[in-house]
Amino acid sequence: MTDAPINNPIICTCFDIDQAKVKTAIAQGHNDFRKLRMVLGVAGDCGNCHRPINKLLKAHRALNAPSKDPLIRRRFPMPWQHMSRAKVEQEYTPSSCVDDIMVFINDYIRHSKDAQHQLNYASNLAYGNDMGERLDYFPAQTDGPLLVYIHGGYWQELSKNESCFMAPGLLEQGTNVAIIDYTLAPKATIKHMIAQCCKAVAWLLCESQELGFDGNKVVIAGSSAGGHLCASVLQAAQQGLHGLSPNSISGAILLSGVYDLRPLINTTINEALGLTLQDATDLSPGLYSNQDLPPCVIAYGSNETQEFKRQSQEYYQQLLSDGVQSQCIEVAGRNHFDIVFDLALKDSCINQQLIGLITELSLQE
Numbered sequence: 001m002t003d004a005p006i007n008n009p010i011i012c013t014c015f016d017i018d019q020a021k022v023k024t025a026i027a028q029g030h031n032d033f034r035k036l037r038m039v040l041g042v043a044g045d046c047g048n049c050h051r052p053i054n055k056l057l058k059a060h061r062a063l064n065a066p067s068k069d070p071l072i073r074r075r076f077p078m079p080w081q082h083m084s085r086a087k088v089e090q091e092y093t094p095s096s097c098v099d100d101i102m103v104f105i106n107d108y109i110r111h112s113k114d115a116q117h118q119l120n121y122a123s124n125l126a127y128g129n130d131m132g133e134r135l136d137y138f139p140a141q142t143d144g145p146l147l148v149y150i151h152g153g154y155w156q157e158l159s160k161n162e163s164c165f166m167a168p169g170l171l172e173q174g175t176n177v178a179i180i181d182y183t184l185a186p187k188a189t190i191k192h193m194i195a196q197c198c199k200a201v202a203w204l205l206c207e208s209q210e211l212g213f214d215g216n217k218v219v220i221a222g223s224s225a226g227g228h229l230c231a232s233v234l235q236a237a238q239q240g241l242h243g244l245s246p247n248s249i250s251g252a253i254l255l256s257g258v259y260d261l262r263p264l265i266n267t268t269i270n271e272a273l274g275l276t277l278q279d280a281t282d283l284s285p286g287l288y289s290n291q292d293l294p295p296c297v298i299a300y301g302s303n304e305t306q307e308f309k310r311q312s313q314e315y316y317q318q319l320l321s322d323g324v325q326s327q328c329i330e331v332a333g334r335n336h337f338d339i340v341f342d343l344a345l346k347d348s349c350i351n352q353q354l355i356g357l358i359t360e361l362s363l364q365e
Contacts, residue, residue, distance in 0.1 A: 012053075015042055022056050054206055076286045076314055080263040080307060089267050091307035094224070094256070094336035098303070104337035108158070111165030119167060122211075127203035128196065132183035135200055136160055137211055140171040145217035145358045147343075148178045148204065150197055150233075152224030152256075156185040156272045169344025169351075175358065176213040178204055182229075185272040190261075190283050194232040195242055201233060202243030217361045219251040219354065223340040227257020231285035231315070234293050246292055251357040253297045253343065253350065256308055256336045259286030259315040263307065286315045295325040295360070297353045301334030308336060327353065 010018050017040055025039045036053060080088050095101040116123075121138040147170055151163035160179040167177045182188070182196040201220065208215035222230035230252050237244035261280040264270050281287060296319055300312045309330070316328035331339055331349055342350035 138177040146213040150222035150226035166344035198242030221253040223255040227254040303335040
């Protein structure tokens with residue numbers, strides 16, 4: 001082995017690979033870790049070079065990210081403008097469609113505790129410096145796909161601790177799972193939450209080799225406010241923001257999301273959020289173009305308010321207009337709170353859509 005110049009350090013001492021060789025391979029189009037490792041002849045169990053190679057990959061992606069031009073504004077219908085405040089409040093109160101919301105919250109808690117007791121997992125992994133920037137990682141199989149779940153709660157309730165109930169079912173199907181925490185309102189703004197969720201996904205991608213999942217098979221999913229955050233993360237990735245690129249995420253499942261925040265301004269929901277009209281406009285993924293997003297599944301329950309149904313239907317139409325491969329599904333017998341259980345429920349429509357996304361990714365290899 002020869003000494004490398006100071007400006008061309010050795011990346012992997014086991015295989016005598018220097019920085020110039022890595023950069024050349026990346027420039028030739030080998031811009032994901034698995035392909036790059038094969039081209040360089042690095043063994044899968046050689047941990048010496050994983051981090052520096054990923055660092056070079058990240059720097060290359062940041063340098064070649066698309067320009068952050070303003071997104072094109074889109075029209076999103078506003079029937080809520082013709083409703084009374086009381087009617088808007090009712091339409092954006094999903095618990096108005098169920099007898100007792102706590103039945104479902106208690107199910108989240110109980111099934112999540114079961115998952116935590118049954119499974120080996122890494123808890124409270126820090127993806128940032130803030131106390132709220134933590135995630136739990138549930139491993140299924142090495143080099144398997146990853147589902148990143150962003151919980152709901154109207155940006156002001158719940159956490160990852162009540163949101164890992166889908167992990168056992170997904171692990172049985174070979175899908176690794178990460179559950180993200182983010183800082184809730186009123187301590188944080190929605191804009192800050194979006195940046196945190198992006199940071200979490202970017203951190204996971206950087207740690208893919210360490211954690212053992214395939215960084216080319218990352219699907220994000222979210223329910224309610226989590227659906228909005230997922231859509232916002234996709235949009236940020238499209239623009240190359242917060243350490244993400246258009247290729248960072250391979251697919252998304254958005255459940256009962258809110259894609260236009262403007263109706264919330266005059267509701268009690270906004271007391272903790274503090275949204276102005278400009279905030280709500282800027283932070284609504286349904287109001288802007290979504291070209292070049294990965295395949296998306298939009299779903300909602302049959303037992304939801306008309307406004308929640310409309311939001312999903314309108315966002316789906318926006319995706320179609322932008323040429324995004326997408327589907328919109330009304331799940332019979334489900335409501336705003338229990339539809340999320342279908343992510344891991346074998347043979348359910350939502351679970352089949354998830355498996356379909358992952359299968360399609362495997363066929364692209």
